[in-house]
Amino acid sequence: MxxxxxxxxxxxxxxxxxxxxxxxxxxxxxxxxxxxxxxxxxxxxxxxxxxxxxxxxxxxxxxxxxxxxxxxxxxxxxxxxxxxxxxxxxxxxxxxxxxxxxxxxxxxxxxxxxxxxxxxxxxxxxxxxxxxxxxxxxxxxxxxxxxxxxxxxxxxxxxxxxxxxxxxxxxxCVAHTGHCYMSQLLFGQSGNRGSCKKPCRWKYQLHRKESDDRFKNYLSNNxxxxxxxxxxxxxxxxxxxxxxxxxxxxxxxxxxxxxxxxxxxxxxxxxxxxxxxxxxxxxxxxxxxRDYTTGHFLSRPSLKSIGMTGEREPYFDTAPVKLHRLVEDDYALPDDIPVATAELTVKVANMDALQRLKGHGVDNVILALEVFRQNGSKWGSELLEEAVQAARANGQKVYLETPGVLTEDDWPVFEKYGKTRTQTADGLIVNDYGSLHYWRNLWPDQEYWAGPGLNITNSKAFRDIKRCGVKRLVMPYELDASQVNGLLEDRAELQLMVQGPICGMVTDLCLAGSFKNQDEKCAGFCTRGEYALLDEQGQKYNLKSDSNCRNYLYYPYELCLLMHLPALADMGIKCFTIEGQYYNPDILEEIVAIYADALDNIEHGVWRQHGNYQRLLQLIPAGLTDRPFITRTQLK
Known part of the structure; x- marks a missing residue:
């Protein structure tokens, strides 16, 4: 017994x-x-x-x-x-x-x-x-x-x-637990708050150059x-x-x-x-x-664990909607222009991008420890040391950011990486409690930020993690402008992403693998072109993959909060991030210059950004949005 x-x-x-x-x-x-x-x-x-x-x-x-x-x-x-x-x-x-x-x-x-x-x-x-x-x-x-x-x-x-x-x-769910924000992004109804609209149960078209024109339930887990x-x-x-x-x-x-x-x-x-x-x-x-699967229990999930036909999918009242895309007429002058000094942080994927930040008023640089196959970013020990020295020569601090997902199988590689490559940075951004526990014990004198992966949405949760040495909160996707007053009243130091692609879901399912033969081993299909899911409204959700073959599914439009910077600064949010690791260096340099100019406007109590707003619309032809993080109602 x-x-x-x-x-x-x-x-x-x-x-x-x-x-x-x-x-x-x-x-x-x-x-x-x-x-x-x-x-x-x-x-x-x-x-x-x-x-x-x-x-x-x-x-x-x-x-x-x-x-x-x-x-x-x-x-x-x-x-x-x-x-x-x-x-x-x-x-x-x-x-x-x-x-x-x-x-x-x-x-x-x-x-x-x-x-x-x-x-x-x-x-x-x-x-x-x-x-x-x-x-x-x-x-x-x-x-x-x-x-x-x-x-x-x-x-x-x-x-x-x-x-x-x-x-x-x-x-x-097909997504990593706690790392699906798609319902929140699409509808303002959060899966992490029990109101998921289940976009993973929709039919999609898997798109690449030779597109499969059939709509299937690519994300509908058994x-x-x-x-x-x-x-x-x-x-x-x-x-x-x-x-x-x-x-x-x-x-x-x-x-x-x-x-x-x-x-x-x-x-x-x-x-x-x-x-x-x-x-x-x-x-x-x-x-x-639905049909049954053992999930991750015995092996990594594959398309065999997906109900592709949708024939056993129970009815649920959900469907794609046409999403808000910024156009030139959306530009509006702020009601007030505060006089405030703000901080600009940029995440980069390589040394070329890092060097382009010189002279643009960037205060902090983030080097992400996630390795995406599509951009080949990997900060080895020698390159990391070079990056730290280059940033400091530009007067910038350097922060390393842990991956959004770290399972026990990921940990040995990450632990080895941490012991040899983190002590040179000025601080660490952690996206899971294990990283905080490990690094805090290893480097107790480092500066720590709570990353968006921790899903901290109120002042008491942030107060609890501050007891562990965390100084700043990078706002998660769960928060919008109407929900931060309590944090600000508690004098929380907030960091807000203002520009870049928005990751809505992380999954271990390799969608690019659907193009290989059933018995064929992985041959790097995800690196052979650009992949995306298209919903029935024709909106494209781009796919990227990391070194662990996890897939990252992105909201159709990139975030752009340029015209809301004065209102955000007036609220008390004065630390802003550009997710620049996805941009080529030429485009990144121009985007950084635009935001640096906007923050300089705020510092001098003026606002002349209509031309910069128009330029951002041109630089990102796939489209920009300010939803669901900001609506004008929320900022009044």
């Missing part, structure tokens, strides 16, 4: 489902209130406060646990009501909270409450160093990223004392099912097996819970002789919604 207790964790969105999954054998149930959780699109689901109290009593009477999802990202204007909700949850003695926003750590400290914290899958925890960070913060369990392999889960378990929870069955691999998951260190489906009914959930309960009972009783029940697997397959 297994010594470690295993837990079958079931979802519930309604009272009848709660009763049914408990009766079917769930050891614990996770559910959410009417606010502050990730599943709020359908009003008939989730629990009132009175129902939550009854649910806690109901489950505790049956010796079962209740975990409440408080797993959204929060803005400052929501925190007062959230505080009252946390006091309520503490009073009804729930067994744990599943959380995404690190503001919870700061609020627990202030409120002196001690409900156990479980790190939500939405945090994208994908390496041991991040788990170690959570240990320091007092978490008791981590729901690991769905983008991890069996090997990676094992290594994390072996190096950590936290309980390991993992999704065993249910809907699976559903996760690791039922045949429960024993392997236990050996890897998973102790809580989670079933997805808080918006599902009893007809869907009861067979699932029943089959997983029986399998886990047999596994607990006799792990040495455990065998998968093939008849049960056949029943699960027969009742499936």
């Amino acid at each position: 297994l010594e470690n207790k295993l837990e079958l964790l079931a979802p519930a969105g309604k009272w009848d489902v709660l009763e049914s999954v408990a009766a079917a054998g769930a050891d614990a149930v996770y559910l959410g209130g009417k606010k502050f959780n990730m599943r709020i699109i359908r009003p008939g689901f989730n629990f009132t406060n009175e129902e939550l109290k009854r649910a806690a009593e109901f489950l505790h009477e049956r010796n079962k646990k209740i975990y409440v999802t408080v797993n959204n990202l929060y803005f400052d204007y929501e925190l007062a009501e959230l505080k009252e909700y946390l006091f309520f949850l503490n009073s009804i003695k729930v067994d744990a909270l599943i959380v995404q926003d690190m503001a919870m750590v700061e609020m627990f400290r202030e409120m002196n409450i001690s409900i156990p914290l479980h790190a939500s899958v939405q945090m994208g925890i994908a390496n041991l160093a991040s788990v170690k960070y959570l240990e320091e913060k007092g978490f008791e369990r981590v729901v690991l990223s769905k983008n991890l392999s069996l090997r990676e889960i094992t290594r994390i378990h072996e190096g950590s004392r936290l309980g390991i929870e993992f999704f065993a069955h249910g809907e699976l 559903d996760l099912c690791v039922y045949p691999y429960l024993a392997e998951m236990v050996r890897a260190g998973v102790t809580s097996f989670k079933i997805e489906g808080r918006m599902k009914n009893t007809d869907y959930l009861i067979p699932l819970i029943t089959h997983y309960r029986r399998a886990m009972d047999r596994l607990i009783e006799n792990p040495q002789d455990y065998q998968t029940d093939l008849a049960a697997m056949d029943e699960l397959t027969e009742s499936r919604v």
Whole structure:
């Protein structure tokens, strides 16, 4: 018999489902209130406060646990009501909270409450160093990223004392957990705040020179099912097996819970002789919604894990819309022109681009540690030292930025890189908590910025990370101009991207690989031309790939906030970034000169930028936008 207790964790969105999954054998149930959780699109689901109290009593009477999802990202204007909700949850003695926003750590400290914290899958925890960070913060369990392999889960378990929870069955997003902003960019409805419009379920055309003219569901992942691999998951260190489906009914959930309960009972009783029940697997397959995939669990996902035809895709009310593209008539003079000094930061991919920044008033240079195959950028140790010296000769500081995604398999290369190449930089921009944990211990005297990948959206979350030595927050895509007042009132030092391509999704799926023969090995298809997805409105989402073969999907139009700089400076945002690593050096130099001129205007209380705005429209023929980050309503 297994010594470690295993837990079958079931979802519930309604009272009848709660009763049914408990009766079917769930050891614990996770559910959410009417606010502050990730599943709020359908009003008939989730629990009132009175129902939550009854649910806690109901489950505790049956010796079962209740975990409440408080797993959204929060803005400052929501925190007062959230505080009252946390006091309520503490009073009804729930067994744990599943959380995404690190503001919870700061609020627990202030409120002196001690409900156990479980790190939500939405945090994208994908390496041991991040788990170690959570240990320091007092978490008791981590729901690991769905983008991890069996090997990676094992290594994390072996190096950590936290309980390991993992999704065993249910809907699976094609993007890396916590790194899909496409719904927010397209509709202003954030997937990281439970309002995803599921653009990954649309039909697209995969475009290159010899374009495939058929529309297919290139991003529609099949559903996760690791039922045949429960024993392997236990050996890897998973102790809580989670079933997805808080918006599902009893007809869907009861067979699932029943089959997983029986399998886990047999596994607990006799792990040495455990065998998968093939008849049960056949029943699960027969009742499936989409076809099944093991996701990243056994191997890297391929197009075999995608429901390309869309024939099993459930109906969801979503479709592409025509996006706002800036035109010359959109230019408007600012209402007021503040007199302010602002800071200009530029991210570059190579030495040629770096040298072009000289004499243009650039204060900081960012060297990204992500290596994109399309531009060949790679800052080796000698080149990095040369770049640092060149920037300092220009009077500029140099910051290194970690990749947006770092899984446990990525970590050995990154760790070696960090030990040999970071000490020469002036500071580090971190996009995951593992990087902060690792580098802070290695170089405690460095200056740290919280990168956009951390999804920090309020002053309490930033206050918590400031305790770890972080000085500045690079604003994530989740924030727009209407949501930063709390951060500014808390005197947060904010950095805002004002120009460049906008990455809306990171995925391990190689879309360029769809052009190769089924049995053909990777031959660098992604470097043989420009790839993009086209939606049914004819809008192009460009694709790039990094050295780990991850694909990055970009919003159709590049961000341009030139004409909003006076209003942003007046709000108190005075540190601006140009994502210049995608531009050739000639275009980058001209763009930098335009923004430097605009900031010089602000410093002298004037504004003469109509010609520069027109020039930007010419330089970026694919199109520019200021949405959804800025609307004129937000700036008034």
